[in-house]
Structures are given as C-alpha cells and as structure tokens.
Amino acid sequence: MGIGMQIAYLGLPGTASLEAEAAVQLLRLQPYGTYFSDCQLVIEHVGQRSGSSLYEVRLEIGTAALALRRIARCVRDSAEAAIRCAFNKAVRALEILSAHGKL
Template sequence: MQMVYLGFAGTAAIEAEAGVQLLRLERFGKTLKACHLAIEEVHGLDASQTYDVRLDLVTVSSGFSPVAHHCGTDPLVVMREAFDEAEHELEAKSA
C-alpha cells in the first residue's frame, strides 16, 4: 500500500490503523494489485480541521478504481469508512 499525507505529518496511530485496515483487504489478494491511500488535512474558514481520505484500488480485472472520498474530523474514523466501502466494492466484484 502506498500512503501519503497532505497538509500534516501523520502519526504512528494513523500508520498502525492503516495497516490494520489493509489486512481486511488481504482476502482479495488475488484480485487486488495495489492500494493507494491519501489523507489530507483541510482547514476550514473557522479554523476547524477536517480530514479528507481518498482510497484508490488497483485490481487485476478493472484496473484503477477510486473509492469515494470520505471526510470527517477524526482521520481514523474516516479511514475506516473508506476501507469499509472498499471492502464492500471488492465483495460485490467477486460475487
């Protein structure tokens, strides 16, 4: 998995959670060639922090397949939501 942080340095907790979430997709290893994760910290006009998580999958059958963006104030929760969606998409493709 390639992972990039935009607008902040990232944390060990985010790295660890990304590894845990990637394990969820391990069962799709025969169809999943790569996974790209981008986490961007976005500052609102009111100085609030929001995280935009983008997860892109590269599969053997369909190539590049972006998962919808997920946004929220907790990067760990937002990352889990993105991986939830990725898991559902991969399940649907393998059914």
C-alpha cells in the first residue's frame, strides 16, 4: 500500500496542475512509507507582496507514534514552487530522522 495524501486549499481553488505537482512530489516520500501511511498537504494563498501572490504550503505526516506531525513549511510566490520546496524539506527531514533512528 502506498502513502495516502489529503490536500486542503485555503484561499484558492484546487487545480489539476497543483494536484499533479503534489502527486509527483509524493512519490519522493515512498522510500519512507514504512514509517507513515498518510500525509496532509495544505496549500494556502496568504496574500500579496509587491503585486505578486504568496502561497504557504504545509506538509504533515501521520505516524503510528505521533498523530500528525508537521514536517515542512514553505512560502513562495507560486503554489507549485511552494509545493516543491515543502517536499524538498520533507525529504531532507526524513533522511535525517531515518539516519538517526527517530522515525
């Protein structure tokens, strides 16, 4: 069984391109699928700066030992870039936690 993912959109509509980006990035977490079975991705439009939109993305994982644990957060000027950033941080965090036996 793979990792399940719920996506919540706050302040913006969900789009096929955002879901596709999230699905591609989720594949990067598969090597750590034995440690958790689901994750939640929150994509939020948080306002504007200098005329361009800002998006905050939060990624939480559900583990057996801990209910939900925030593993990454990023703010970028595009939702896609924020998604990639959050998953980059998540992979790094999972690598470190796994190496130290803390997953």
